[in-house]
Amino acid sequence: MITRTTNQMAVLDAQRHLTVSKARVSEAQERASTLDRISKPSDDPTGTAEALRVKADQAANVQWSRNAGDANAWLSTADSALSAADDVLKRVRDLTVQGANTGAQSQASLDAIATEIDGLRSDLLTRANATYAGRSVFAGTSDAGVAFRADASFTGTPGSAVTRQVGSETSVRVDADGAAAFGTGDDSVFSLLDRITTDLRAGVDVGPRLTEVDARLTSLRGVQSDIGARQSQILRAEDTLLDTKTTLEAHRAGIMDIDLGQAVLDLQMQNTSYQAALAVTAKVLQPSLMDFLR
Amino acid sequence: MGSTFGGLNTAYRGLTAARTGLDVVGQNIANVNTDGYTRQRVTQSSVEAAARVGLFSTGVQPGQGASVDGIARIGDRFADAQVRGAAGAAGYQGVRASVTAALESSLNEPSTTGLATQLTKFWSAWQDVSNNPSAAAPAAVLLGQAQTIAGTLASGYKAVDDQWTAQRQQLDGLASQLNSAATQVADLNVRIRTAQQQGVSTNELVDARSVLTEKIATLAGGTVRDNADGTLDVVVGGNALVSGDSARQVRVTGDYTLSTATAGVSLEWTHRPGDAVSLDGGSIAGSLSVLAPAEPGGAGGVLAEAAASYDALATQLATQVNAVHATGTTADGTTGHAFFAFTAGVPAARGLTVVPTGAATIASGNGTGGALDGSVARAVGQIGLSTGSPDRAWGAIVSTVGAVAQTESDRSTLTDLSATSAKNRQLSTAGVSLDEENVNLLTYQHAYQGAARVMTAIDEMLDTLINGMGRVGR
Numbered sequence: 001m002i003t004r005t006t007n008q009m010a011v012l013d014a015q016r017h018l019t020v021s022k023a024r025v026s027e028a029q030e031r032a033s034t035l036d037r038i039s040k041p042s043d044d045p046t047g048t049a050e051a052l053r054v055k056a057d058q059a060a061n062v063q064w065s066r067n068a069g070d071a072n073a074w075l076s077t078a079d080s081a082l083s084a085a086d087d088v089l090k091r092v093r094d095l096t097v098q099g100a101n102t103g104a105q106s107q108a109s110l111d112a113i114a115t116e117i118d119g120l121r122s123d124l125l126t127r128a129n130a131t132y133a134g135r136s137v138f139a140g141t142s143d144a145g146v147a148f149r150a151d152a153s154f155t156g157t158p159g160s161a162v163t164r165q166v167g168s169e170t171s172v173r174v175d176a177d178g179a180a181a182f183g184t185g186d187d188s189v190f191s192l193l194d195r196i197t198t199d200l201r202a203g204v205d206v207g208p209r210l211t212e213v214d215a216r217l218t219s220l221r222g223v224q225s226d227i228g229a230r231q232s233q234i235l236r237a238e239d240t241l242l243d244t245k246t247t248l249e250a251h252r253a254g255i256m257d258i259d260l261g262q263a264v265l266d267l268q269m270q271n272t273s274y275q276a277a278l279a280v281t282a283k284v285l286q287p288s289l290m291d292f293l294r
Numbered sequence: 295m296g297s298t299f300g301g302l303n304t305a306y307r308g309l310t311a312a313r314t315g316l317d318v319v320g321q322n323i324a325n326v327n328t329d330g331y332t333r334q335r336v337t338q339s340s341v342e343a344a345a346r347v348g349l350f351s352t353g354v355q356p357g358q359g360a361s362v363d364g365i366a367r368i369g370d371r372f373a374d375a376q377v378r379g380a381a382g383a384a385g386y387q388g389v390r391a392s393v394t395a396a397l398e399s400s401l402n403e404p405s406t407t408g409l410a411t412q413l414t415k416f417w418s419a420w421q422d423v424s425n426n427p428s429a430a431a432p433a434a435v436l437l438g439q440a441q442t443i444a445g446t447l448a449s450g451y452k453a454v455d456d457q458w459t460a461q462r463q464q465l466d467g468l469a470s471q472l473n474s475a476a477t478q479v480a481d482l483n484v485r486i487r488t489a490q491q492q493g494v495s496t497n498e499l500v501d502a503r504s505v506l507t508e509k510i511a512t513l514a515g516g517t518v519r520d521n522a523d524g525t526l527d528v529v530v531g532g533n534a535l536v537s538g539d540s541a542r543q544v545r546v547t548g549d550y551t552l553s554t555a556t557a558g559v560s561l562e563w564t565h566r567p568g569d570a571v572s573l574d575g576g577s578i579a580g581s582l583s584v585l586a587p588a589e590p591g592g593a594g595g596v597l598a599e600a601a602a603s604y605d606a607l608a609t610q611l612a613t614q615v616n617a618v619h620a621t622g623t624t625a626d627g628t629t630g631h632a633f634f635a636f637t638a639g640v641p642a643a644r645g646l647t648v649v650p651t652g653a654a655t656i657a658s659g660n661g662t663g664g665a666l667d668g669s670v671a672r673a674v675g676q677i678g679l680s681t682g683s684p685d686r687a688w689g690a691i692v693s694t695v696g697a698v699a700q701t702e703s704d705r706s707t708l709t710d711l712s713a714t715s716a717k718n719r720q721l722s723t724a725g726v727s728l729d730e731e732n733v734n735l736l737t738y739q740h741a742y743q744g745a746a747r748v749m750t751a752i753d754e755m756l757d758t759l760i761n762g763m764g765r766v767g768r
Contacts (some may be wrong), residue, residue, distance in 0.1 A: 006725030007725065012717070040696070041692050057676060130346070164425065
């Protein structure tokens with residue numbers, strides 16, 4: 001059957017083809033300029049839901065990375081404070097050993113040792129009150145501002161911990177246990193130093209105090225090694241987060257992004273077919289029998 | 295034998311037929327771009343010889359020329375019916391596709407400013423508060439983010455609400471268009487009937503009526519029944535919208551805002567209030583379907599369903615955050631505080647408010663872990679990653695709306711295609727082809743020239759007979 005083709009049909013067909021072609025060109029243009037495979041949910045409904053999920057994961061990942069950075073800073077602060085405290089305590093031990101030689105020294109020199117230990121005590125107090133971003137790293141969740149007051153009383157809440165979330169299920173404690181590191185009350189390193197100076201000034205033999213100093217050094221180092229272990233945990237978590245970041249970005253790009261080459265090729269193709277449609281329309285609509293009759 | 299001047303009359307009839315043919319060609323060419331015009335043709339027949347009367351044979355007689363019987367309208371009523379059917383389907387899907395497309399774009403996803411991003415920022419803000427409880431800055435960021443989410447939910451809901459109202463107002467316009475088209479069809483029915491009785495050509499009137507019935511089909515679907523007297527009936531939903539010379543009217547009932555139109559929106563006959571018109575297609579049916587109220591299974595109208603999803607999301611967010619927040623302790627040591635609250639009397643999505651006003655009123659600690667404990671804030675921050683999180687719910691809403699928009703857009707493309715192809719079939723029969731008209735122009739021109747030549751020949755013959763007689767030998 002030969003379909004009768006009328007002028008209106010030709011015009012309407014041409015119009016429709018041009019409209020469709022133009023719409024395709026504009027769509028290809030948008031894709032090529034934004035490089036988004038999904039510009040609205042209906043482009044790929046399941047892909048959109050997946051993309052939103054991946055983006056939520058990405059945002060969580062970014063937050064965890066920030067938390068891990070913060071945790072690292074807390075732990076580094078605590079670590080360096082403990083290292084300094086360790087040095088101070090070692091010096092105290094040396095001085096105590098020196099002070100224990102009672103036979104060879106005058107009371108004046110013992111007093112001098114006691115004065116130096118007093119100086120070291122305040123130095124140690126400064127270390128024990130080390131802060132990061134305005135918060136004492138040894139005071140836990142306390143808001144007292146310092147971990148140890150001048151009278152050596154500890155402000156922290158027993159059993160409380162400052163933690164940072166570094167993964168969906170992983171949280172790491174970032175504060176150092178001030179009570180374990182420096183002791184509390186009579187047991188504290190500050191009271192010990194006070195006792196040593198009192199002994200020295202009274203001329204009592206400080207030799208027996210050495211074991212107490214050693215015990216404090218041991219617990220200090222115990223806390224420091226605990227900090228080190230947690231710091232390595234944070235570093236591992238940071239590595240994982242970095243890996244996950246790459247994976248998630250690759251996943252997101254796979255869902256949402258379009259290949260540049262593909263996009264440009266599509267655009268070029270649609271442009272060509274639009275121009276072809278224009279040329280064909282110009283050719284088809286022009287002639288009629290009137291052009292050929294006298 | 296026939297009359298001496300009989301030949302002249304035959305030639306004259308030929309001239310008349312050719313001239314009428316030329317006039318019709320002229321009308322066709324003039325209307326080549328007129329919407330709804332159906333091409334016309336002269337129907338002519340040959341006139342037989344005069345009947346023999348009398349006893350004796352008068353010899354063989356030729357016919358007496360051509361007679362113009364009428365001007366036929368070359369339409370195809372089956373093609374017309376197909377066009378109307380396809381137009382009804384296309385009208386229905388067109389409205390649904392444009393409404394779902396607008397709804398989809400109002401979701402503003404995927405983007406860097408949409409609700410999904412706002413939610414992730416909200417959860418991050420909780421973690422920052424957990425890292426620094428009692429600090430003013432993270433608390434201010436968190437509260438600001440919470441306000442932003444409440445604002446985004448409210449504006450998302452409002453966009454749906456506005457779209458609903460706009461669609462509802464548009465429906466009034468569509469109903470009045472339907473009424474006016476029905477009245478015009480009834481009016482044309484009368485004129486066509488009268489013209490037909492008077493023997494006048496009704497072609498142009500039928501064309502106009504055809505355009506109107508197509509418009510009715512686009513608006514409300516329906517079928518067309520031809521009557522013997524030239525009129526036609528338009529039947530919509532089993533009842534006659536136009537019946538001969540009378541047209542019935544319809545009107546839309548239902549309120550103009552989503553929250554007040556709980557009884558739904560429907561189209562009813564003006565003369566029978568309360569009786570809904572059941573439509574089988576058309577943009578009015580499309581509008582009614584998107585304006586339908588929400589249903590428990592999610593099978594209601596897309597707009598009401600979207601609004602209900604916004605409400606459900608706001609409620610879910612508030613419930614989940616409040617459940618954890620209530621376990622926390624504020625600066626004054628008390629527990630059981632809500633983070634989100636709802637304004638009474640407005641939909642949940644529009645009435646979401648943030649209760650805390652600063653770091654002191656955010657319950658970030660668990661009460662036993664020291665003043666700067668942030669474990670409850672951290673637990674709230676983890677809600678976003680749980681499988682039943684508001685983020686997932688929002689993702690489900692977005693992908694559901696996206697899937698509906700995709701389906702409706704595909705269906706609309708298909709119905710548009712079938713409407714175009716039906717229109718093409720109709721135009722293939724009824725449209726004016728300039729080439730064809732040019733050929734006809736030539737044909738009638740030559741026929742006219744030929745008839746004129748015959749007339750000249752007879753004239754010369756008569757001249758010979760009348761002026762040349764009796765002059766033999768002169």
